[in-house]
Amino acid sequence: MKKTLSIYYIISWVFVFIFLTNGVNATEHNVLPRFPEIVIEKEYSQFFKVKDCQAKASIENEIAVTSLKTVLANISDKDITSSVKFRILYPVNVNNIAININGKSFKYDPENPRYSFSLKPNEEIKFEMNANVYINYSIDAVRKAIKKMEEEEQNKSGVRDAKSSVKSKGQDIANSFLRFFKSNERYGKRFQTGPLVSKWGLFPVDFEKLSLEIKVPENYTVITSFESCWQDVKKGKKVLTYRTIDTDNYGDAIFLPEADKEEQLATMEILKSKLFKK
Secondary structure (H helix, E strand, O other): OOOOOOHHHHHHHHHHHHHHHOOOOHHHOOOOOEOOEEEEOOOOHHHEEEEEEEEEEEEEOOEEEEEEEEEEEEOOOOOEEEEEEEEOOOEOOHHHOEEEEOOEEEOOOOOOOEEEEEEOOOOEEEEEEEEEEEOEEEOOHHHHHHHHHHHHHHHOOOOOOOOOOHHHHHHHHHHHHHHHOOOOOOEEEOEEOOOOEEEOOOEEOOEOOEEEEEEEEOOEEEEOOOHHHHOEEEEEOOEEEEEEOOOOOOOOOEEEEHHHHHHHHHHHHHHHHHHOOO
16 A cells, blocks of 8 residues: 555544444544545455545635545456445535536435446546535543543453454444533534545545645644645635645644644544553
């Protein structure tokens, strides 16, 4: 696999996998707000390549206005039949989500946000998505969930099986997320780039060409393991514009108010230590 993923990016998607495989609706859990994503559901990820991807987001107040245009190709030597899921977390208005496939309008159905397709070798399919998404994120839920999980573990009789899987640990955290995700929690603004196009939301697909632009208020900053990826930063009137064409290292970036940076870093460290501790 050509792409290099940071540990925080992997952690984020482990949580996505845990929630989705256990039937938790995306609007009910605490996954970081992010770009809408094309999720390939069938065939091997190496059978596909993103020939071109143009993604833009403009953040203002509590909303990110996003657009995603991508050309997906079958680079295998056989005909393939697959499907994609349009993953859109925290949409402002489902009725205003606009999707086009090969230039034709496709009605987004939140109950079944999928499209099936077939491609011959070297054939391409074009997707366009436009959606407004909320970027408010529960600041307290992660730490409360982990604290509650630890309290429950201490009250259990006996010793936890040493071979307990990452999934089972994650499920405990997931359950605690739901219990503590209340209206009285503190919220902060967060927006992660994410993979844009992936297999199952976990495995990256190779990109040939990428143009990514994110506009944020002037008091924002970025958390990323790949700072050199975002060297093209333009300062405008009360706006910062981040741009990158790096096809490998764009996905872990989290944009947030600079005043929240240290707290977010601390939370990420807690997640890393708790989820992967032996």
